Amino acid sequence: MNATTPLRALLIDDEPPARAEIRRLLAAHPHIPIVGEAGNIIAARRRLRKAADYDLVFLDVQLIGGSGFDLVPDVAPDASIVFLTAYEQHAVRAFEVNAVDYLLKPATAERLAQSLRRVATQAATGPVSTGAPPALTETDTVLVRGGGGAEFVPLADIAAIESQQNYSRVRLTTGRDILVLQTLKAWEAQLPAHRFAQIRRGTLANLDRIEAIDRPLVGSPRVKLFGLSEPIPASRRQWAEIRNRVPGS
CATH class of the missing domain: 3.40.50.2300 (Response regulator)
Structure with missing residues (x-):
């Protein structure tokens, strides 16, 4: 063409x-x-x-x-x-x-x-490559392409992103999920590291959207994110690395 x-x-x-x-x-x-x-x-x-x-x-x-x-x-x-x-x-x-x-x-x-x-x-x-994807800031809006089409989503509306092999599941604070053809590694390279961090292997969480943290006597901490119905178990090691970045932790 x-x-x-x-x-x-x-x-x-x-x-x-x-x-x-x-x-x-x-x-x-x-x-x-x-x-x-x-x-x-x-x-x-x-x-x-x-x-x-x-x-x-x-x-x-x-x-x-x-x-x-x-x-x-x-x-x-x-x-x-x-x-x-x-x-x-x-x-x-x-x-x-x-x-x-x-x-x-x-x-x-x-x-x-x-x-x-x-x-x-x-x-x-296909899309014209302009080199490495630009680093995003917490006030940016990202174009998310899912099976139902494309839409602009403010980063502030993303509660978590979970790896699905070559895909990733973007979990929004509205309770909706979007499956996109983008690896978690690609997301991690773009997202602001001071706002998004791995709380367990294969899961990035928006630290600004953490509502509560359940710390059982036995087992891993469980992180409740705004808009998600169920808390996400966190890795003890990874939680220890990022807990000082979470307000009130």
Whole structure:
């Protein structure tokens, strides 16, 4: 696939002038027909779910009725997303650490062309490698790709991550789990070490989400994490190494 491979596009932006500007810029790329538009989050979700007749979504971050991030799980699994944003600091950081493409408003013809080349390359070969994954901070948002699609998850909402061989189970403070194709070792290389630590072999815990610690007379300590129904037994050795980093331990 190359930059002239046909790609069907959806435009999702709550500002008609912004959509008109993207339409104007895309006119220089006739191989990218626009197959639909939406101006608010309700209409966007309906259009995204209606039919997977699109390959590319231009998605505004700030929409009437919600955030463009909220729509990521509704995008067809094989479709690419180019986010549109107006210099929103935290949004730009989320895009950069997750290697997701985005356009700063007002978009330019040159930057749009660059983005389209990147999308075409990703469609042909998979995500473009930009070297070692960037280190994350506790205020970052990570793009998690599970069987039900992709979604942005704040690191603060991750209670624990458990190894499942080449996969890992991301356990959220909401009580929901997401199985992702990423090893625990890869997570450990990215996550802030002062916030996430192994409490036993194969399990990383968010130390900020520890609610209570049960210390039985016999056996290992049991760590209760916010949002998880059952405590997790900790390794005595590993707990001894990190206990001074846990408030109130």
